[in-house]
Amino acid sequence: MKLTKLLTTAALALGLATGAMAQDTLKVGFVYVGPVGDGGWTYEHDKARQAVEAEFGDKVETVFVESVPEGPDAERVMTQMALDGAKLIFTTSFGFMDPTINVAAKFPDVKFEHATGYKRADNVSTYSARFYEGRAIQGHIAGKMTESNIIGYIGSYPIPEVIRGINSAFIHARKVNPDVQFKIVWAYTWFDPAKEADAAKVLIEQGADVILQHTDSTAPLAAAAEAGNIIGFGQASDMSEYADGPRVSSIIDNWAPYYIDRVKAVMDGTWTSTDTWDGIGPGMVGIGEITDRVPAEVKAEALALKEAIAKGEYHPFTGPLNKQDGSVWLADGEVADDGTLLGMDFYVEGIEGTIPN
């Protein structure tokens, strides 16, 4: 294709022109789906970007564009970063998958890192976090803490990532409390404070006294604080501003170690296309401080669970586990394989309701 050639020539020309500079400074681009101030998903990616700057100082220059719509706009933003000399580009949303692959094909010398996707190329790596490990600990605390035995769950979209979280939380809540019920509301958004607050209020009205969320804003925690006597968890970031109120712990996305690692690999020339799915062990998933509202003994159990998962001694999806329809999914002691987990489109036994589609 003619454009490909043009782009490559231009990139090459630029590479030659700024070659002297490029030896000292690595330009790293970040494409964000939301605003850096969302307090959740994008906020954590941007914190990791700042960590990269802090780590490498003058040796890196980072650039970012926020609130980029998925689709052709994302493709243009990535191309523009590559044209401006970025040698490594992190694209931090599932919807950036095809655009990343398209742009990567035009810039073979630029490395791309795509979050949460499944398409890779020689210069495209993917990475994601095993958030379901954090959900297990969350489910444990929720099951112990609930008095109404109703746990509300705000889902974003019914995709494998979210369903995995619901299943993991449910399994571990049921383990410690056989009477526990999950009420699930789909918000059909990742970030919309108004909708999230409404969802939380509906769940609280239905008797839920624990609210779990897979959406990024602090609105559900604010709604919980307002209702009183309700607990919740920080999502994506620590949300510690609610630590004196409803927030008893949190699941934190910690991308910094991975980003620093990958930037270093590009600097050293050791970067290769990889598929990373890390959890609590390597530190990609963090568990925010468990507050005093949680009894000491529950806290100790939760921390022990965290420890076991981190060390790889325990997998949150360990049999015996049945699917919702009662059919056997995992036999006693059997551990779920990553393929099934990645494409998970079913509830485990005990969860009521159907997955919408």
Place this chain on the structure above:
Amino acid sequence: MLKLERRPQPSKAWVWLAPVVAVIATMIAGGALFAMLGKDPLVAIRTIFWDPLFSEFAFFYRPQLLVKGAPLILIAIGLSLGFRAGIWNIGAEGQYIVGALTGAGVGLAFYPLEGWFVFPLMVMAGALGGWAWAMIPAVLKVKFGTNEILVSLMLVYVAEQLLASMSLGLMKNPEGFGFPGSRNLQQYPSAHNAELIAGSGMHWGVVAAMIAVIFAYIMLTRHILGFHIRLTGEAPRAARFAGVNPGRLVLICLGLAGALAGLAGMFEVSGPAGRVSIDFNVGYGFTAIIVAFLGRLHPLGIALAGLLMALTYIGGEIAQSRLGVPAAAIQMFQGMLLFFLLAVDVMTNYRLRLTRREVA
């Protein structure tokens, strides 16, 4: 003392001067905003307005202007017809979504069959889908006198839910490992709305936008329908005497706007975007309202306004990445454009007069 005095006739000069003054005022106020954020205002303005057109990488950005501008122009042309006649279709975003769904649906139904007829069928399905979605507020208005502003706007949210449902269910890529979103039509040659000349940005949507501009121009100046539209907007009573059927006009204006918005969605989903996904729509239907007014509801004006709007998007992204200007500042900058236009528009219908203070 300054006084606003109504002009007997709208000023011809100000009709065309207002957008230019608005753009200049936006540059000044926007520059001040960027300065307050600690960025060099001149560099920021240059990055937004100049660099995409004339910098080193203009060869990439110029075609992107067409890609970004075409759907805006296509939708705005349709909207402007209704707006001229006082028919307020605010739901182009929904018609855009439905057009994309029906267009992509036809394409996906034929997958993986290759044939020359697939794409033309998709075009027809896209136009029909948008048309049908716009017919809901149109028929409700004609039959029951409902307010088309509310109905068309509410249908946007219905369309968004439909889009989410399609991405997660019926149109989900069977080879997508359970992830939402359809197959990528870019990888299905018969359904792919590819660039006509590689690297030019010209896809069928751009061609359609050009045709729409020309047709709208001819219709408004030469055709009886255009005359009726203008007459209804400017003198509704006279229009009734001239035998204009207001119900028919509602159906035609909303139908045309819906069909064009549907086409825009269809060309987008089969070309630049490639796939049906939950977040497929990015607000073209709403931005097109700004474009229609910025272009004075005139086809040629709309073409220019659409390109200008596209320029602020593309330049805005460059400014974000190169200068670290926050996205919110860019959105404010775009909002100022409409704000100043509406403000300056006062001059079209009023003039400033210096009057001597009268003794009480």
